[in-house]
Amino acid sequence: MYLEEKGISRTKLRMIRLESRVRVWGAVFLALLFWVFIGVIVFNVDGPGYMMFTFATVLHFFLRFTHMESVNTERITAEDTLIGSEAEAEAAGASVFWRALHTVSRREGFLDENIVAIVRHDSDKQAWALKGEYHGVYGVMVTDWILEALDEKELEAVVSHEMAHITDVGSDLNALCVIDAIINASKSLSGAIPLASIILVGVWMLGYGDQPGDLMLLTLVNVCTFIFGFGWGHRLIAFIWREHEYMADAIGCGKMGLVWPMINALTKIVEPRPANTIANVIHYEPKKHTHPCLEDRMNHLLRIRK
Numbered sequence: 001m002y003l004e005e006k007g008i009s010r011t012k013l014r015m016i017r018l019e020s021r022v023r024v025w026g027a028v029f030l031a032l033l034f035w036v037f038i039g040v041i042v043f044n045v046d047g048p049g050y051m052m053f054t055f056a057t058v059l060h061f062f063l064r065f066t067h068m069e070s071v072n073t074e075r076i077t078a079e080d081t082l083i084g085s086e087a088e089a090e091a092a093g094a095s096v097f098w099r100a101l102h103t104v105s106r107r108e109g110f111l112d113e114n115i116v117a118i119v120r121h122d123s124d125k126q127a128w129a130l131k132g133e134y135h136g137v138y139g140v141m142v143t144d145w146i147l148e149a150l151d152e153k154e155l156e157a158v159v160s161h162e163m164a165h166i167t168d169v170g171s172d173l174n175a176l177c178v179i180d181a182i183i184n185a186s187k188s189l190s191g192a193i194p195l196a197s198i199i200l201v202g203v204w205m206l207g208y209g210d211q212p213g214d215l216m217l218l219t220l221v222n223v224c225t226f227i228f229g230f231g232w233g234h235r236l237i238a239f240i241w242r243e244h245e246y247m248a249d250a251i252g253c254g255k256m257g258l259v260w261p262m263i264n265a266l267t268k269i270v271e272p273r274p275a276n277t278i279a280n281v282i283h284y285e286p287k288k289h290t291h292p293c294l295e296d297r298m299n300h301l302l303r304i305r306k
């Protein structure tokens, strides 16, 4: 039995959504601003620096956007059970999951034939959204553990969360790939720029151009991209990711009209914040995690109640 359901406030949900958008787009704007700043410096340097910059950026954008597909679909392996009908669901012992998925996907306007339920046979506490722009597969994958541990309402809440990643712009994880691309391009530059610097030294020693100034600029860029890529870039991605998780929780529950099934499910699936020992304070860094801990997710969810 769930605790008393107070109902969901649409106004609070809209406010939380707006706040989240402002935070996420603020972070994206800062990242882009940084990238433009680096770009302006590099393009003012004669020599191969700007070529390295362009190459690393284009390559990384390409790699990250190709990776988007694998994030969505290549996770399905031959060992996973694909369920496309009620009979298949019954045979796989996943009728409850199938029903939950269809309740949610019909609500979202998907045709039954475009939705697939996938069961992965392991004991991980995991659920994934499958947003198949490339292979046409939309659906949700859960593990055996999830099927056994959650009841029908909790399962519906989890499916509703995953479906929010697919249908809601504010929770769409693919949007993360853009910022991910910027940060990873920056990491690549940390390798490319020293190389460019070495080439510049060579060119300078051969007696061409005013290279020492360029060298200093490139070193500056290198230090900046290193700090950005390996330092707070990761935190930025993790931060935006966490915002997406909170939004998917809120949108999922909002559409379902219930908060407690999700909180119950999270209690079973998500790890609580570690105890406040010195070792944990030093080693556990919530700002580097893409998924928030249980307490934070619960607190965010409780905010959308009336």
Ligand SMILES: [Zn+2]
Pocket: 161, 162, 165, 245, 248
């Ligand atoms: Zn999620």
